[in-house]
Amino acid sequence: MSTGCASAAEQPLQIAITVDDLPVHGPFPKTVTPENVAHEVIAALKAEKVEAYGFVNGYWTARDPSTAKVLQAWKDAALPLANHGWAHRHLSEISAAEFEQELLKNDPVLKPISTGDWRWFRYPYLDEGGSPEKRAASREVLARHGYKIAAVTMDFSDWAWTAPYARCMDSGNVAGVAKLEETFLESARENIGYFRQLSKTVYGRDIPYVLLLHTSAFEGKMLPRLLKLYRDEGFTFVSLAQAEADPAYADQTSPALPAEPQGLERKASAKGPLPSRTDYQPILESMCKA
Template sequence: MLFVALSSVAAVPATAQQLAITWDDLPAHGPLPAGETRVAIAQKIITAMQQAKLPPAYGFVNGIQTQNEPASTPVLQLWRDAGLPLGNHTWSHMNLNTNPLADWEQDVTRNEPMLRKYMGSADWRWLRYPYLAEGDTAQKRSAERRFLAGRGYKIANVTMSFSDYLYNEPYARCVAKKDNAAIARLETSYLAAADAAIVYSRSMSKALYGHDIPYVLLMHVGAFDARMLPRLLALYRERGFNFVTLEQAESAPFYKNDLDLSLPSSPDSLEAAMAARGLPLPPAPSPGLDLDKLCR
């Protein structure tokens, strides 16, 4: 089953709350709970998106995982067979802020043959910065933008996140201990954190612009994300969101400098835009649960 065609979501009114879901760390993210496989996790995510009739969602690839976990490699073909696109998350999930620019550039280009293999003539030239790190100095930031512009990249920005990745490790521990009560607490916390992140991002957008921008949601292909995705998608719909593609979301003015890297860098997040305007941040979302201690 393929995803709905892009034309079928083009009729979403411009005034509707719009959300593009994106997935990081393909083909493998986080610890693998007992009884799970990477392919099964990816299939759960794909099935949930298909059943919710989402438009195609980008998955951002770290090619090194095909070496670290060879059994995860089929996830990439599974993703493509479902009509879903792939983008670049660097080969080894390298942090630009803490590594030399030349090393980071090599990590970007090392991922490209794999993307060409799976994407063919389709557009894989979207980059998601690992750790959302875009360079710790103005000089490095300008240099990496020139490098990416020269290779035809666009930036997959993030304007909504609830740190979903934090839940996958405690989930694996709780599965190992067969602690269903703790898993239920994780589920409650996960949905509450997602709901709080909606309020957080919308509050900043409205403070900055007086209205909602289309948001880009950061997710990870972890086992707990796969478990929770049907309920998470239902939550977003209950909160009035329509799902759109990354391309549609980033056609909004906020993302202009992410699409044209010949332009100077601009605030790379809603938080940075708030800081540039001297506006106070709303209260940040919190899990409301000590995830690090759960099921220890």
């Protein structure tokens, strides 16, 4: 039974798509480039008329200037770009001053190329600092520079399929690729129910969700089917700004406000045990290894 079925009295399900780690999220199969992936991802988003935000690590454009073509492709498609930190560093491993440098170093990359409001920030690794003091310090930096936090409220660790896919493709393991496709969609579907349950535990309702994806070669291959899955489950696609206009995100869009517990899981765990879900990591880590 679809987890997306809703009665006429309920609000329609909404989801915003966000894509992290532009312009590079590898490893890639030997025959695939970041630019190939960008065009596949963009084509899938445009086909479904999805305004997805891409979150940028500008470091790559300095290390390999050819990767700037990925960001240009997003601009040409009128898809907005925003800040994911210059070099994708863990906030818990750097000082507040270093965090500010990581934030601001991306600004010159984003200003000329984003077609939307580029002052959204996605924490690398969703790491908000590891301590209340670090979290407060980072939020002060974001507030001072006019940034909003792009929170995540739906996730299925899509990044975990990236390396196995490269291994399976490079070894010509067709059965392995098929297994990856199957488990990827299974995980996405299962986590729809998981995060909807958390939302109802915390808020008593479905909030507009913000989905975390990554710009990997496997994402490029699977995104048409993935977006169809969310449609079939009853979701309509909205923008990041539309989703985070919901009161549930108030402390994220205004980081000067006191911070609530991070994420639906931490909020729900304060009310009781979390529901179970499948751990695909052991399967994925063992696939297509010699």
